[in-house]
Amino acid sequence: MSDVAVLGLGAMGSALAGALLDGGHAVTVWNRTVDRAAPLVARGASAVATAADALRAAPVAVVCLTNDAAVREILAGAPGTTLVNLTNSTPEQDRNLADWAAGQQMTYLGGGIMAVPPMIGTPAASVFYSGDADALERHRGLLERFGRVDYVGADPGRAAVLDLALLTAMYGMFGGFLHAAALIRAGGLPVVGVEPAITAWLTAMAGALPEMAAAIDSGDHSETTSAVRMQALAYPHLLEASRESGLRTALVEPMGDLLSRAVAAGHGDADLSVLADLLRDGRVPSMDSDGEETSDEQPT
Ligand SMILES: NC(=O)c1ccc[n+]([C@@H]2O[C@H](COP(=O)([O-])OP(=O)(O)OC[C@H]3O[C@@H](n4cnc5c(N)ncnc54)[C@H](OP(=O)(O)O)[C@@H]3O)[C@@H](O)[C@H]2O)c1
Numbered sequence: 001m002s003d004v005a006v007l008g009l010g011a012m013g014s015a016l017a018g019a020l021l022d023g024g025h026a027v028t029v030w031n032r033t034v035d036r037a038a039p040l041v042a043r044g045a046s047a048v049a050t051a052a053d054a055l056r057a058a059p060v061a062v063v064c065l066t067n068d069a070a071v072r073e074i075l076a077g078a079p080g081t082t083l084v085n086l087t088n089s090t091p092e093q094d095r096n097l098a099d100w101a102a103g104q105q106m107t108y109l110g111g112g113i114m115a116v117p118p119m120i121g122t123p124a125a126s127v128f129y130s131g132d133a134d135a136l137e138r139h140r141g142l143l144e145r146f147g148r149v150d151y152v153g154a155d156p157g158r159a160a161v162l163d164l165a166l167l168t169a170m171y172g173m174f175g176g177f178l179h180a181a182a183l184i185r186a187g188g189l190p191v192v193g194v195e196p197a198i199t200a201w202l203t204a205m206a207g208a209l210p211e212m213a214a215a216i217d218s219g220d221h222s223e224t225t226s227a228v229r230m231q232a233l234a235y236p237h238l239l240e241a242s243r244e245s246g247l248r249t250a251l252v253e254p255m256g257d258l259l260s261r262a263v264a265a266g267h268g269d270a271d272l273s274v275l276a277d278l279l280r281d282g283r284v285p286s287m288d289s290d291g292e293e294t295s296d297e298q299p300t
Contacts, residue, residue: 091157112163
């Protein structure tokens with residue numbers, strides 16, 4: 001028996017297996033495309049021919065494939081094995097897989113990796129885990145090889161909730177940056193010259209997040225110096241400037257739309273944090289292209 005098996009040796013799986021080898025563990029590896037195991041075998045890993053062999057080769061198996069469909073294709077029952085699924089998944093996919101694992105007498109931990117491959121094994125990496133708490137404690141020493149272990153609860157889908165929430169925030173930031181970069185280029189400037197100002201601005205604005213989080217949890221959005229009404233009036237300028245420059249506005253239109261809907265729904269004096277409530281409850285009115293309210297149906 002090895003200490004641990006790693007199934008899936010793409011960019012992330014290879015980094016995970018490498019961190020385990022660096023930690024002195026006996027590692028069994030499996031990958032659909034056999035050649036990808038070679039660099040890890042050269043570092044001391046044992047390669048096996050099938051996913052089923054890998055799942056039986058160690059008390060804990062770390063799976064890191066493209067998506068849930070791929071995981072479903074390769075999984076085989078291995079009673080007694082703890083399955084640690086670090087594949088990006090939805091909460092429901094993790095819960096279904098945990099049910100499947102329980103039916104195979106396997107224990108299950110869902111995970112969400114908050115790192116890119118070069119960060120694995122460094123203090124900058126962290127991984128959310130949820131599911132079987134005893135299994136997590138049994139294998140904590142191994143899992144700490146990847147980065148900080150953040151156990152977030154018994155619901156096997158909880159790690160995916162947090163993983164996807166953090167990714168959502170990240171894509172919002174990258175989406176904003178990419179549109180800003182296109183606007184800067186259209187204005188005849190190099191992006192590198194403006195990037196430091198963007199980074200400084202985003203860092204300053206991130207300082208508002210603790211207060212916004214508290215407002216969203218409490219439902220009290222009354223404290224603000226930048227009311228929704230003011231923002232709804234200013235926002236169209238960035239859309240207009242983008243259209244004047246011939247840019248696609250797909251990345252930035254939804255926020256403007258939601259601001260207008262929030263004003264129409266009577267939240268003009270509220271803080272921007274109120275938009276989270278409106279998204280959650282579907283309480284925003286539908287509007288026509290002139291900004292006139294047409295119905296109170298949930299927007300699509
Ligand atoms: N890379 C990142 O920055 C990063 C960060 C956080 C989380 N993640 C997550 O980590 C997971 C893996 O990402 P990655 O970067 O390692 O991707 P990747 O480099 O594209 O590797 C994908 C892996 O999945 C395997 N695979 C895909 N379809 C398969 C199938 N039908 N049957 C068997 N194996 C299959 C591939 O095998 P072959 O080699 O045979 O194609 C390969 O081992 C994803 O869920 C990703 O969202 C990645």
